[in-house]
Amino acid sequence: MTRTPPKRVLPLLIALLGAPAFVQAADEPPAAEDTGASPLEDGETPGSLRRYAVRSGGGCVAGAIAGTVVPGLGNAVGCVIGAVGGWLFTWMQEPEDLLDDDE
């Protein structure tokens, strides 16, 4: 008999998705934001990494809530879609921000 997936999968997935980004963001020294130091690669600042993490986290939670209407893995799928949406939204805005930074 097939068992339904446990609802505990939602917090676990959120923790898995959100935790690395937050830990990485929290590990960055605060002063790095002001100096514009680039710990990852050219053009990517800790500020932008935090923006990715926050927007993806918000998108993940929003998607998980909206996914409630779908039984089964609705919450988890919603969380992933929301997180990817948040990441894409930030990524699409990134060139404008970089231009602003250059100015």
Added chain:
Amino acid sequence: MKAAVRFAEYSLTGGFFWLNVFLLLTLLHLDAGQGPWTGALLELWSGWLRRLGEALGRAGGLEALTTALTLLVVFATGLLLDLIAPLFFAPFEVAAFRRFFRDPRQAWMGELTRRHGDYLGRDLEDFLREPVFSWRDPRLAGRQRHRYERLRAFLLAHLYTHAAGTRLDELLDQLRLVRTSRALSLSLALLALFLATLVGLAEEGSFASRYAEAAAILIPLGLFLLSVTITRATFQRLCLLLSAFAYHICRGESG
């Protein structure tokens, strides 16, 4: 249900929803950077009240109409929440109902449904045998929900019909509580959804610190989990009561 009770329920749930909207608007307009946040909060609210008073003063004599319209909006919101909440929380209810009646101690339900097989058919057996959702058959969720609604309606109708002399007040209270808590939970879930969406679309520098960023994600998540917990807890109590009443009436019939 008496009209007064219904009015009270819808007013409560509709009022709670608008309270959430008010808090959300406060969060959006609050400029905590101005100074102590309590001062900024009071200044914001007093500004809103002043502008509302001015608008009502300009309207002159329309206070009664405004009050009536406000009550109507609150009542209509409560009604809408009550209509939408079962759709939103249906997956939790179906899963909780199925889990409850899969307990071997609830095997007596089979006896009851067999006796009324002309109405229920194999609804109970299929409901308990099949999962709530399957990727192979996406329409299964709809069928399971339909079965759940038929079984629940049957149990309630059975109780109402055969509970001669039995006081069902406790059960009716629990039914009302489930409906109200479900609507309130939907308000909380909608607030959480708005908040999380705002976080997802937030501009750079919207949050004062990393703690604020973490709180902006954890608060909506906490609100959502709270709403789900409230709904599940009240629904499980309803299942317990429904089954206990139905069991005694069923045993009374066969005895």
